Amino acid sequence: MPAISFQSVSKSFKSGRGSVKALDGVTFDIEEGEFFGLLGPNGAGKTTLISILAGLARASDGNVSVLGHDVQAQYAQARRHLGVVPQELVFDPFFTVREALRIQSGYFGVRGNDAWITELLESLGLADKANANMRQLSGGMKRRVLVAQALVHKPPVIVLDEPTAGVDVELRQTLWQFIARLNRQGHTVLLTTHYLEEAEALCNRIAMLKQGRVVALERTSDLLKAASSNVLRFKIDRELPPQFADKARVTGRIVQLPAHDAHEIETYLATIRQAGLRVEDVEIRKPDLEDVFLDVMSAKHQQRVAA
Template sequence: MPAISFQSVSKTYSTSRGSFQALDGVSFDIEEGEFFGLLGPNGAGKTTLISILAGLVRASAGKVLVRGHDVQADYAQARRQLGVVPQELVFDPFFTVREALRIQSGYFGVKNNDAWIDELLTSLGLADKANSNMRQLSGGMKRRVLVAQALVHRPPVIVLDEPTAGVDVELRQTLWQFIARLNKEGHAVLLTTHYLEEAEALCSRIAMLKTGRVVALERTSDLLKAASSNVLRFKVDGPLPPAFEGKARVTGRIVQLPAHDAHEIENYLAVIRQAGLRVEDVEIRKADLEDVFLDVMSEKGQEAVA
């Protein structure tokens, strides 16, 4: 029995401009104990899909099961199986961190939970903030409390919706160490993130959404093996020649170009020299998940997957 099963899930919203289809027949399963990544650009439908999973939004068609429990017909049991960390910072300003976790335990009918709450506080670096009011915490600390609240009832299925957005490196390391431990203990994890290096490092399998449809669903290792090229990376001062338009990925001075073989690399560098540009820090690397993602999200990539 899958930890999560999305079965032909569609969602259409009515707007002043007419209907808008946020999801279009999304189907895939996440197995027990799996670390699964859900990727896509803004507006792809990731948050809508998670909102349906959490029971916050009703699907227009299809159904979602959490360990066999329908999120609509058997919502109480389905929600007991889930621990959801939302994107937004949501907190009650009238309670301390420990009080907030005890109240969250009470929502799920979990009594005498102080030992697990203490472990969460320690594992997430919150032990010294246990008696602090939520209003006194920084944004990163509030994010840690959200994670603790999602885990306080020991859910077998953990959903992380952009959990490290805008947080510091320390929190990322602390969070991933703890979540990786829970995953090894058998918890299924569904992660959405724009930090693709996190997904590449953590997720054994990945689904990519584009305009509400699944355009890729593979093991992470298979996605990386399917990448057809290496990447030429270098720094340059000045605008690139028009020949690179549509090919190059530019971040400040850093330019990255797909390179299938040595001949193509030589041609790239020759064009740059002819343009009178000077390159620095030239290197050739294997394609990573970000390269695969950009390829899949392009029209060419979508046609290849379809």
């Protein structure tokens, strides 16, 4: 039995210009114990899909289940098995951190949960904030509390929707160590993130959405192996020649270009020298998940779904 099952899920919204299709026949399963990544650009439908999974929105067509429980017909059972960390910082300003976690436990009928609450506080670096009012916390600390609230009833399925957006490196490390530990203990994890290095390091399998459709669904290692080229990386102080504009990935001074062979690398560097530019820190590296993601999202890419 899959931990999460999406079967032909579609969702349309009405707008002033007619109907907008946010999801279009999304189908895939996430097995128990997987660490699964759901990736896509803004507007691809990731949060809509998670909202349907969490019972915050209804699918126009299709079915979604959590450990065999339909999220609409058996919503109470489905939600007991699910812990969701949302993108938005949502908190009750009238309670301390520990009180908020006790109240969250009560929503699921869990009593005598103080030992687990204490472990959550310690594991997420919140022990010294246990008696602080939620209003007194920084944005990063509030994010930690959201994670604790999602885990307070020990759900077997954990959904993390951009959990590290706008937080510091320390929290990211603390969070991933803890979530990886829960995953090793058997919890299923579904992650959406724009930090693709996190997805590459953590996720066993990945689905990519584009305009509401699944355009890739494979093991992370297979996605990386299928990349067709290496990457030439260097630093430069001026703009690249215009013929590189549609190929290059530029971040400040750092330029990265797909390179299929030594001849292509020599051609790149010769063209740059002829333009009177000087490059620094030249290196050739293997493609990472960001390279694969950009390739998948390109208009030329065809759907890739592993059998």
